[in-house]
Amino acid sequence: MRPDNRSSRAVASVVAxxxxxxxxxxxxxxxxxxxxxxxxxxxVKSERSVPNGNPSLAIGDVAPAIDIEHYIKGEGxxxxxRGRVYVLEFWATWCGPCRSSIPHLSKLQKQYAGQEMVVIxxxxxxxxxxxxxxxxxxxxxxxxxxxxxxxLTTDPDSSVSNDYMRAAGRRGIPTAFIIGKDGRIEWxxxxxxxxxxxxxxxxxEWDRALATPASSSRKG
Numbered sequence: 001m002r003p004d005n006r007s008s009r010a011v012a013s014v015v016a017x018x019x020x021x022x023x024x025x026x027x028x029x030x031x032x033x034x035x036x037x038x039x040x041x042x043x044v045k046s047e048r049s050v051p052n053g054n055p056s057l058a059i060g061d062v063a064p065a066i067d068i069e070h071y072i073k074g075e076g077x078x079x080x081x082r083g084r085v086y087v088l089e090f091w092a093t094w095c096g097p098c099r100s101s102i103p104h105l106s107k108l109q110k111q112y113a114g115q116e117m118v119v120i121x122x123x124x125x126x127x128x129x130x131x132x133x134x135x136x137x138x139x140x141x142x143x144x145x146x147x148x149x150x151x152l153t154t155d156p157d158s159s160v161s162n163d164y165m166r167a168a169g170r171r172g173i174p175t176a177f178i179i180g181k182d183g184r185i186e187w188x189x190x191x192x193x194x195x196x197x198x199x200x201x202x203x204x205e206w207d208r209a210l211a212t213p214a215s216s217s218r219k220g
Contacts, residue, residue, distance in 0.1 A: 001200075003191070012125060013129055014020070014082035015035045015185075024100065025038050025077075025134050026092065026094075026095035026096070026172065026173050026174075027171050027173075028096060038085065038092040041212040050185055052085060055167065055168050055169040056167045056168075057163070057164065057167035057168040057185065058059065058168065059185060059186065059187065059188065059208055059211050060184055060185065060208055060209075061185050062183055063080055063086075063088075063177070063179040063183055063184060063185055064119065064160075064163040064164065064186075065079060065080075066088070066120075066122075066155045066160050066163075067159060067160070068122070068154070068155055068160060069128045070087075071133070071153050072127070072152045073132060073145075073148060073150070073151060073152040073153065074120075074150060074151025074152060074153065074155060074215065075151065077118065077120060077133065077151070080179055081184045082118070082183065083116060083181050084116040084118065084181065085102075085115075085116060085117045085118070085149065085179065085198070085201055085202055086117070086118050086119075086120060086178075087105070087108070087117070087118070087119045087120065087175065087176050087177070087178055087189050087191070087194070087198065088120050088122060088164065088177045088179060089101070089105060089119065089120065089121050089122065089174055089175070089177075090122050090123075090161060090164065090170075090173050090174060090175050090176075091122070091123055091173055091174045092122055092124065092125060092164055092173060092196050093123065093125060093129060093133040095174065096174045097173075098173055098174045099144075099189045100149050100192075101140070101174050101192055102148055103147060104191065104192055105119050105121070105148075105150055105191055106147060106148060106150060108195070108198065109149050109150040110149055115202050117198075117202060118148070118150075118151060119150035119151060119153045120150070120153060121148070121150060121152045121156050122143070122152065122153050122154075122160055122161065123152075123153070123154050124154075124156060124158050124161050124206065125154060125156065126147060126154065126156050128151075130152070130154050134148070134152075137208060141198060151181055154155060154195070164177055168188055170188070174190065175188065175190065175191075176189060176190070176192050176194055178194060178197060178198060178201055180196045180201055180206070180208070181201075181204075184208070185208075186201050186206060186208050186211070187201070187206075187208075187211055190197065197211070
């Protein structure tokens with residue numbers, strides 16, 4: 001795909017958001033439990049994002065297959081179908097910014113439902129924890145189950161989280177991975193900052209080369 005004005009505007013919009021807005025996110029420190037930190041969302045992968053080495057998953061790479069046993073809402077996804085766009089979002093019930101992103105993700109799922117776009121929320125928490133959360137009400141008095149209009153799963157063995165979050169050097173949640181129509185990673189970042197990119201990917205006007213300082217040298 002060739003870069004065009006719309007794709008360039010999408011990149012510019014995201015970069016401007018990063019430069020001007022500090023987004024609160026949650027970080028899970030291994031063996032230390034969840035911590036809340038203030039963190040500016042990153043849009044692209046770079047070697048600097050992994051202190052002790054290079055990421056093994058970057059923009060342009062083939063998206064790893066997801067092997068998830070428990071689908072709480074929506075249909076199970078066994079493979080990424082060619083021609084369909086996926087948003088794989090990693091979150092947790094205890095994470096405030098993750099909960100704040102739920103209405104936005106639901107809106108996007110409804111908005112692009114007819115354009116072969118699927119949002120999949122992935123939590124590392126046990127199944128019963130997520131199910132119990134869905135039965136609770138948010139501050140507007142609505143059940144969380146009614147708020148979530150997209151596919152919801154649990155990944156308690158962290159296999160999918162390891163394949164994506166750890167492989168990409170990501171520790172902050174919520175984090176979204178946009179998987180394009182050819183099954184490759186198009187973008188990585190905060191789900192509240194992906195609207196322009198998602199629209200460009202769906203309309204075949206996104207140039208992933210504009211989203212990373214250098215094209216990935218790995219082949220898939």
